[in-house]
Amino acid sequence: MTVYDTARALPGIEELRDHSRGLAMLEAVLCPEWESRYYSFDAHWSDHEQLASMKDGQGDEYTIVLSPAGAFARVFAHESPLSPFGELADGQTWPGVLDGVPEAFREYLTEPAFTDEDGVHVTTACLWREPADTAWHTGPVEFTDLDDHKDPDGSDRLLHLLTDRSAEAYATWASAYYETPVDPEAVRHVLALRPLTAELVTALNPAMDLADLADDIAEIGYPVA
Template sequence: MTVYDVARALPGIEELRDRSRGLAMLDAVLSPAWEGRYYSFDAHWSETEQLASMKDGRGGEYTIVLSPAGAFARVFDHESPLSPYGPLADGATWPGVLDGVPEAFGEYLTEPAFLDEDDVHATTACLWRESADTAWHTGPVAFPDLEGHPDPDGSHGLLRLLLDRTPEAYAEWASEYYGTPVDLGAVRHVLALRPLTQEVVTALNPSVTLTDLAEDIAEIGFPPPRP
């Protein structure tokens, strides 16, 4: 799969926002230590923007800016043949990856958080969707001859839990990543964005309380626990 396939499979902006908030809340419960988390969501990235993000701890990441203009997503897979730091790209963002980004998202092409120390946009796949669009868009990327490479730009692997949005997909992934069984019923509860209860939290991580999660709930913009 390439970014073209991913563009057809990603959900709409609001479903993606909700999914991202759920993933971040689940990770906050399963990993109280921030540095161990995979998914995060900042509901207050700016006065008008929210940021969904993922870091896999091995150099792979994505960031998705959600704003009144729509959604802008960048993916960076350091092992991708399209990486600016690989032998094919010669220190530059791969041709076509950022082409066609509309003016509404132009500021993200120079956003310091997405650039390296040489001002290279650290991106192997880029997608965007303006608020009135009915589909995701991507640049005209000419992929090199990579016969047998299943995920040349890293977009499928790194965005996989935004593509497969079943609770089972997250529970299976988290069980492997965190090395512990993950309660499927609790996952369903959180991904549905239902307010947390101590029972649900305990089912996921007995060492965490609702009080412990207060800051995360506020940062993610997750529905607060009922009194």
């Protein structure tokens, strides 16, 4: 699996936006400490941009900028052979990864949040989609001599809850990660962006109170009743 396969499995921009908000809200309920969350969503990243993101605390991450121009996604798998910090890439973004990025997203190629101190884009996979597009696009990346890597650019593993958007997929992952049972029906409610209730929050995390989530709801832009 490579970024080409991932591109075919990703949903449209609005579905991706809504699903990302749902993931972030689930994380806010299950994990009160923001720094320890996997999935986040900033509905106010700038006055015209939103940011969906994932960080696993081990060096892997993704960021997706959502704006009137569309969506620009970068993935960084730190152990990927395509990593700029690996032996094969020699300190540079892997050839082809950023090729073809349209003018609407060119500013993100020098965005400090996505580059290192030398200006190298810290990315192993890149995808983008403009509003009129019918599919996601990627650069012309060659995976020659990487046949022994099942997921050479990390996009399959790191974006798996965006390509498999079922409540069961998240519940299975979260139950293992947080080491507690997570109810798929409660997950389904949140992924559908239905307003939260005290009972639902308690079902997901008995230690969490609905009132405690006010700031997270505002940051995520999660719908309220």
